[in-house]
Amino acid sequence: MLVAGASVAHGQVQSLSVSAGAQWVDLTHDFDASTIYWPTESGFQLTVDKFGMTEKGYFYASKRFAAAEHGGTHLDAPIHFSKEGHTVDQVTLDRLIGEAAVIDVRDACRDDPDYQVGVGDLHRWETQQGRQLVDVIVLIRTGYATFWQDRRRYLGTDQTGPDAVSQLHFPGLDPMAARWLADHRPVKAIGIDTASIDHGQSERFQSHVTLFKHNIPVFENVADLSRLPAQGATVVALPMKIAKGTGAPLRIIASLPSN
Amino acid sequence: MLVAGASVAHGQVQSLSVSAGAQWVDLTHDFDASTIYWPTESGFQLTVDKFGMTEKGYFYASKRFAAAEHGGTHLDAPIHFSKEGHTVDQVTLDRLIGEAAVIDVRDACRDDPDYQVGVGDLHRWETQQGRQLVDVIVLIRTGYATFWQDRRRYLGTDQTGPDAVSQLHFPGLDPMAARWLADHRPVKAIGIDTASIDHGQSERFQSHVTLFKHNIPVFENVADLSRLPAQGATVVALPMKIAKGTGAPLRIIASLPSN
Numbered sequence: 001m002l003v004a005g006a007s008v009a010h011g012q013v014q015s016l017s018v019s020a021g022a023q024w025v026d027l028t029h030d031f032d033a034s035t036i037y038w039p040t041e042s043g044f045q046l047t048v049d050k051f052g053m054t055e056k057g058y059f060y061a062s063k064r065f066a067a068a069e070h071g072g073t074h075l076d077a078p079i080h081f082s083k084e085g086h087t088v089d090q091v092t093l094d095r096l097i098g099e100a101a102v103i104d105v106r107d108a109c110r111d112d113p114d115y116q117v118g119v120g121d122l123h124r125w126e127t128q129q130g131r132q133l134v135d136v137i138v139l140i141r142t143g144y145a146t147f148w149q150d151r152r153r154y155l156g157t158d159q160t161g162p163d164a165v166s167q168l169h170f171p172g173l174d175p176m177a178a179r180w181l182a183d184h185r186p187v188k189a190i191g192i193d194t195a196s197i198d199h200g201q202s203e204r205f206q207s208h209v210t211l212f213k214h215n216i217p218v219f220e221n222v223a224d225l226s227r228l229p230a231q232g233a234t235v236v237a238l239p240m241k242i243a244k245g246t247g248a249p250l251r252i253i254a255s256l257p258s259n
Numbered sequence: 260m261l262v263a264g265a266s267v268a269h270g271q272v273q274s275l276s277v278s279a280g281a282q283w284v285d286l287t288h289d290f291d292a293s294t295i296y297w298p299t300e301s302g303f304q305l306t307v308d309k310f311g312m313t314e315k316g317y318f319y320a321s322k323r324f325a326a327a328e329h330g331g332t333h334l335d336a337p338i339h340f341s342k343e344g345h346t347v348d349q350v351t352l353d354r355l356i357g358e359a360a361v362i363d364v365r366d367a368c369r370d371d372p373d374y375q376v377g378v379g380d381l382h383r384w385e386t387q388q389g390r391q392l393v394d395v396i397v398l399i400r401t402g403y404a405t406f407w408q409d410r411r412r413y414l415g416t417d418q419t420g421p422d423a424v425s426q427l428h429f430p431g432l433d434p435m436a437a438r439w440l441a442d443h444r445p446v447k448a449i450g451i452d453t454a455s456i457d458h459g460q461s462e463r464f465q466s467h468v469t470l471f472k473h474n475i476p477v478f479e480n481v482a483d484l485s486r487l488p489a490q491g492a493t494v495v496a497l498p499m500k501i502a503k504g505t506g507a508p509l510r511i512i513a514s515l516p517s518n
Contacts, residue, residue: 024352032502046501049327058468059342061505066325068308073500083318093283093512209317238497238510241332242305243291246320251497251510253352 022255025233027223028073029148031249036151036195036221037071039164044072069247073221075239076197080246081205082212088245091217098188100233100254101125101136102225106143109171113156115142116174116199122181129231133185137235141225142171145193148223156200172199175206182214189237191219191252219250232257281514284492286482287332288407290508295410295454295480296330298423303331328506332480334498335456339505340464341471347504350476357447359492359513360384360395361484365402368430372415374401375433375458381440388490392444396494400484401430404452407482415459431458434465441473448496450478450511478509491516 029035035044044067051061069088070076078085103125109115117140126132144154152158156169171194178197181187190197190211197218198207211218219237234255239248288294294303303326310320328347329335337344362384368374376399385391403413411417415428430453437456440446449456449470456477457466470477478496493514498507 024356026352026500028500030348030500030502046504056463058463059340061338061340061342062327062329063505064325064327065501065504066323068321068323070321079320081318081320083320089289093285097283204315204317236495236497238495238512240499240508241285241287241289241510242324243289245305245324246322249499249508251500253497
C-alpha cells in the first residue's frame, strides 16, 4: 500500500496483492427476469430444457438463455460507440484487472438524479488520496445500486418502449470529465453503479463516445460498492468472451485490502 | 511457493500472490458461430441490432445473443446433475479462485481418445509435487484444447443430433477418480480441456453425479493449458451470474507464478 502524502504523485505502480485468505466481494447483480435493461429492450430470458430424472436413473437439468448484450451488470466494449474501437474479445485482461479507485458521489446524487460527476469530483479523490487516477479502475459510487430492486427509482421511470427514454433520470459521468480522464489520466477502465456511464438525460452519449475513442472500457450496472475503500481494493472484471461483441455480461468482483 | 519434499504433506494453505505486473493467461475459448456445443444443441447465436451512424451524428453498435448454458468454455453448476446442488449464482467465489493443480495426461490421451483420468494420475501429481490435491482447482490437461478448431477431432464426430452422441470420443475423468476426490481431497473445483468431465463414451455421467452431489463445480471446454506449471498458478474463473442457472459461460484466466 502506498503511503499517501499531501502532494499528488504521478504514475506510481501499486503493488496489488491477493492472498489466499483474501476477502472477495461480488459486485455483480443476478441475471433473472427482473434484471434491468434499457427501456427499449426486452429483459433476460431463461428457459428450462430439462429438469428431472432421466430414464437411465440420474437427475438432469439444463436451460438456455437469451439477452441483449447491454443489460444487467455488463461490459461496454469500445466498439459500442466507436467504429474502430475494441470488441469484447479485444479488451485486454490488463484493463480488466487492477486497483479500484472509488469515487463516492452519493451526497451530490441524493438530491439530484441528473447529477453528472465532474472533474472536481475526480480532483477531490486525488487530493484526499494523495495520488493521481493512474493505472486504476475508476468505480463511481452514486449509491443507485441500492435502488436496483426498484426499477422506477433506479432508472427514473418504470415505463418501457422508445417514449420512456426521455424519462430516464439517473447520474452519470460528465462528458467534460470523460474528456479530462482520456486526455490526462491513463485509467484502465471506468465503472458505475447506474444503467449508463452517460446520465439518464443524455441525448448524445458523449462520455461513451470520448472514452471509447480512447479504447477505455466501461462497466455499467455495477452492484453495491459500499464495502470498497477509496483505494486499495483489487478488481477483477471478466466479461463473457463474445467474439466481435459490442458488450457482454460481466462478472465483477473485488478483493478487499487486508489492512 | 512450497518447496516439495518426497513426502506428501497434508492441507498446506498456499499463499497466492497476484502482483501488479502479473502475467495473465486467458484459458477461455471465444463465443462465436463455430463454438462447440453438444451434438444435440444448436450453437451460439449473435445477431446485430444496430451498426452504424445515428441521426444524431454518433456511431452506435449493439447486438443480442442466445445460447444453451452448456457450451463453449462454461461452468457446470452442481444442480446440472444433482437436484439439491448449487445453482450458478450459489457457487461461491472461494471455489472459483485458487491455485491451479495441472494434471498432465497428454501422453495417455494421445493414443486413446476414450482415456479416463484415474486415481493413479492424481497420485502421480501428488508424488511429483510433494503435496496433496487440497484447496486447489484441479485442471486436467488432455491436450484436446489444441483440437478446438476441428470439431471432429475434438468431439470424435462432427455429426449432430441425438444419433451423434454415441459417436463421441474424448477423454474425461474416471468416475472412480471423481469418487476418490470427493471422499478424500477437498478440492475447490475441477476443470478439463474437453467437452465434458465424463469421457465421450459415458452413458451415465457418473463423474458429474458424484462431484455434484458434493457441490464441486466443474469447468468444461477450458482452453489451452500449456503455459501453466503443474502448481503455482492462480486461477480466477468467473461465470455469468445466471440466477438459478444450471450452467453458464465462464471466463477463466490464470496468473503465472513470478519465479
